[in-house]
Amino acid sequence: MEIKSAKFLISNTDVAKCPSIEMPEYAFIGRSNVGKSSLINMLCNTKGLAKTSATPGKTELINHFEINEKWYLVDLPGYGFARKSKTTLEGFGKLIQSYFLKRDMLTCTFVLIDSRLPPQKIDIDFIRWLGSNGIPFVIAFTKIDKQSNSKTTSNIEIFKNELLKEWEELPICFVTSAEKKIGREEILDYIKEINLGLKK
Ligand code: GTP
Ligand code: MG
Numbered sequence: 001m002e003i004k005s006a007k008f009l010i011s012n013t014d015v016a017k018c019p020s021i022e023m024p025e026y027a028f029i030g031r032s033n034v035g036k037s038s039l040i041n042m043l044c045n046t047k048g049l050a051k052t053s054a055t056p057g058k059t060e061l062i063n064h065f066e067i068n069e070k071w072y073l074v075d076l077p078g079y080g081f082a083r084k085s086k087t088t089l090e091g092f093g094k095l096i097q098s099y100f101l102k103r104d105m106l107t108c109t110f111v112l113i114d115s116r117l118p119p120q121k122i123d124i125d126f127i128r129w130l131g132s133n134g135i136p137f138v139i140a141f142t143k144i145d146k147q148s149n150s151k152t153t154s155n156i157e158i159f160k161n162e163l164l165k166e167w168e169e170l171p172i173c174f175v176t177s178a179e180k181k182i183g184r185e186e187i188l189d190y191i192k193e194i195n196l197g198l199k200k
Helices: 036-044 094-102 121-132 149-164 184-199
Strands: 006-012 025-030 062-067 071-075 106-114 137-142 173-175
Touching: 025 036, 025 094, 036 062, 036 071, 036 106, 036 137, 036 184, 106 121, 106 184, 121 137, 121 149, 137 149, 149 173, 173 184
Parallel strands: 025 071, 025 106, 106 137, 137 173
Antiparallel strands: 006 062, 062 071
C-alpha cells in the first residue's frame, strides 16, 4: 500500500476525546523504548511524525495519526517503564488499559517485542491481558538490524515457544527494523487487506 498522506491529528490523556469519526484503527504498543514511534515513522516514511527518543518514556499520550484520510495509526506510551509504572499487571498503566478497553474502533493491535531479548514477563503478561479481553493483536519484532539474522531467528523461536505454552495458535508475526526499513511492505499490505475486508 502506498502512503499518500500521514497527518498528526491529536494527543490525548482521555480516551473519550479520541477522534470520533469512525475509521479502522491500528495501535502500536510495547515496552518503553521498544521502537513504537520509530516504526510508525518508518511505515509512514516521515521522520519526526511520531516523537522518538533514546530515553524510555518519550511517548506519554495517546497520539492519533490519520493515514490516507482512511485509517488511523495510534502511537501509545510504553509499558514497563519503572519511573512511571510498576512492573506488575497494573504497570500497564491506566491510560493504556482504558484505551484498549474503551476504544471500540480499534481494529488491530501491533504488540512490539524487542528481537534482541529473551521473553520478558511483562510482554507475556500484556499479551495474555489482551487475549483475556478479546482484543485482536499481531506481533512485530523490532530492531533486527542490531544483531545477526541467526540471533534474530533464534530469539523469535524462543519467544514463540514461550507463547505456545499458553496459546494454542501463534499470532501473525512481523519482523522489522525501523532503521533499515525492514517489514514495511508486509505490515502495510496486512493493514490494506484488513481495510479491504472491512469494506465488504
Ligand atoms: P517510548 O515512547 O519511550 O515508549 O519508546 P518507543 O517504543 O516509542 O521507542 P522509540 O521509537 O522512541 O525508539 C527508542 C530508541 O530505539 C530510539 O533511540 C530509536 O532510534 C531506537 N530504535 C527504534 N527502532 C529501531 C530500529 O529498528 N533499529 C535501531 N537500530 N534502533 C531503533
Ligand atoms: Mg514512543
